[in-house]
Amino acid sequence: MNDPRDPRTPPPDDGELLSAWLAGDLDDAEVERVERRLVAEPQLAKQLDATVDLLVALGRLDQVDPPPEYSRRLRARLETERRAPPHPARVPLGLAGSARVPLQAIREHLPRRPFPRWPAVAAVAMVLSVVVALPLLRPSSPTFDAAQQEAGVAADDAAPLARPPAAAEGPPPVVIEDPEADGPRSLAQDSAESAAGDEAAEADQADEASTDxxxxxxxxxxxxxxxxxxxxxxxxxxxxxxxxxxxxSPAFSTGAEPAACLDAVTGGVPESVPVRVEAFSYQDRPALAYVVVTASEGAVALDRIEVWVMDPDTCDLEAVVAAWPGTAPGAHGIGQG
Structure with missing residues (x-):
């Protein structure tokens, strides 16, 4: 609490005062002063009721069961946020000269940032998960099959696929098998034969190249x-x-099922559209890449593309990258995430 006897200390705001009153941190004189204000100021009494309701709601959070795979998806979102470049607020120049800028006008021009749904649970889970998630945020030296840098994959490499019903109003998802999955040659192997220098620096560069x-x-x-x-x-x-x-769709030649990790990737989010499943080599191991089109928090339309690299046997997350479309009308430039 601020010391009221010290003239350099500003008086506490009403929120601090009510919190201290609820916690029993005030002396008798301060308690009497707050209680007189509660009787005389209806707005302060309403603020107290709201504070009490919030504390009660927070106390019940442990009774809420998060959705399946919530912890894994939260760590993946943290990884995406860590890799995303900063987005400056795009406030129109017309607001800069105003004597009073409407708060809603500013909010409408702030970039949307993707956060998990269940906002009340996410607020607490985010704090509890940071310590657990930090060691998992950076994949350990991921590599990428050099053969995958080709512009496309031949049609003969695509596995037969049942076409979605007409209600989908779009092309069917693509299920592709890497023709060199049995004996891949990774970027890390190629660079190790030609590059010299500090091994740790090379590992960091390989990790960034693989993500790109x-x-x-x-x-x-x-x-x-x-x-x-x-x-x-x-x-x-x-x-x-x-x-x-x-x-x-039928299984890949390795025996992996295209839908093996589909539930883990979509996490029960009904508007997440899986448009491609591809079997390829990642870090010299078989992997499945799921391309999912989904929506950012608060969006009214699909505006985000995510790539989930999964272990086909355990469905453990190996890597995740995301991209957002550009804002130019009629064009979708892909931004890094």
Missing amino acids: DLRERFTKVPEAIELLDRPLGEATTTAAAYAAAIDA
């Missing part, structure tokens, strides 16, 4: 870009149709 390669290859696939800006009401129907088509 994943983003460059998977976040610009046409079937994902075509779904951007689709309203969420339509996206739910499309997602169900695409998931059913992937589930009906």
Whole structure:
């Protein structure tokens, strides 16, 4: 508490005063002063009621069961946020000269940042998960198959796929098998033969290159870009149709099922549309890449492309990258995330 006897100390605001009153940190004179104000000032009494309601709600948070896979998806979102570049607020110049800038006008021009749903649980879970998530944020020296830098994959490499029903209103999801999955040659192997110098620095560069390669290859696939800006009401129907088509697809030559990790990737979010599943080599191990088109928090349409690299046997998350479309009308430039 601020010392009222010290003239250099500003008086506490009403929020601090009410919190101290509830905690029993005030002396008798201060308690009497607060209680007189509660009787005389209805607005202060309402603020006290709101504070009490908030404390009660926070006390009940442990009674709420988060959705399945929430912890894993939260760590993945933290990883995406860590890699995302800063987004300056885009406030129109017309507001700069105003004597009073409306708060809502500023909020409308702030960039949307993707956060998990369940905001009340997320606020507490975010704090509790940071310590656990920090060691997991950076994948350990991920590599990328050099053969995957080719512009495309031949049609003969695509596994047969059941087409989604007409309600999907779009092309079917693509299920592709890497033709060199049995004997891949990674970027890390190629660079190790020709580069010299500090090994730790090379490992960091390989990690960044691999992330860039994943983003460059998977976040610009046409079937994902075509779904951007689709309203969420339509996206739910499309997602169900695409998931059913992937589930009906035959296994890859390695024995991995295309739908093996689909539930872990979409996490029960109905508007997340899985548009591509690809079997390839990641860190010299078989992996599945899921390309998902989804929506940022508060968005009314699909506006985000995510790539989830999963272990096909355990469905453990190996890496995740994301991209957001540009704002130019009629164009979807992909930004890093």
